[in-house]
Amino acid sequence: MNKIKSFFEVAEVEDKDGTLVVLDIDDTILYYDGVTRQWWRDTSNEVFQSCYTFYSAASELNKRWETEIANKSPLHTDEEGLRNLLATYRCIFLTARAEMEVQTQKEFKHLGIPFKSVYFCGDENKGTVLSEILLQQEREVEHVIFIDDKMHNCDNVEEAMKRKGIRCNIYLFEHNVADIV
Numbered sequence: 001m002n003k004i005k006s007f008f009e010v011a012e013v014e015d016k017d018g019t020l021v022v023l024d025i026d027d028t029i030l031y032y033d034g035v036t037r038q039w040w041r042d043t044s045n046e047v048f049q050s051c052y053t054f055y056s057a058a059s060e061l062n063k064r065w066e067t068e069i070a071n072k073s074p075l076h077t078d079e080e081g082l083r084n085l086l087a088t089y090r091c092i093f094l095t096a097r098a099e100m101e102v103q104t105q106k107e108f109k110h111l112g113i114p115f116k117s118v119y120f121c122g123d124e125n126k127g128t129v130l131s132e133i134l135l136q137q138e139r140e141v142e143h144v145i146f147i148d149d150k151m152h153n154c155d156n157v158e159e160a161m162k163r164k165g166i167r168c169n170i171y172l173f174e175h176n177v178a179d180i181v
């Protein structure tokens with residue numbers, strides 16, 4: 001696994017046709033002003049103190065986040081780098097967002113990214129979900145480039161691709177904007 005701060009750091013793969021780039025959405029291709037590490041920390045503390053079960057706290061935290069971003073516009077983490085990837089490779093988006101298609105569509109429009117091949121997996125394992133997505137691809141995928149800001153997603157995908165015998169390059173995305181999750 002490599003850590004990168006820009007999509008231009010993704011190593012070029014010769015076989016463009018057989019390669020699929022899989023991008024996370026939140027804090028990978030976009031972020032929100034004000035939704036900082038501190039915001040997540042404070043909100044989680046509050047929510048986990050006031051809810052009885054982990055499930056209700058997690059769901060409340062998600063609601064707070066949706067409310068927080070509802071009237072904000074997303075910002076690009078690396079617009080040029082993303083455009084370069086989209087122009088060079090077959091790309092899909094794989095997000096842990098659940099059922100936020102309308103909102104996500106609006107955000108992509110705002111950022112000027114075509115809304116296609118966007119997969120919502122909720123809290124399912126991204127490795128498992130990606131394995132299923134690969135089976136549905138029209139052209140066979142021999143090489144996966146996976147980019148995500150969460151270590152556990154990177155680990156899960158790396159493990160799943162190993163199991164399937166698919167070559168992969170895994171990138172943990174840590175962009176330049178300070179103090180975001």
Ligand SMILES: [Mg+2]
Pocket residue numbers: 024025026027028148149150
């Ligand atoms: Mg993310």
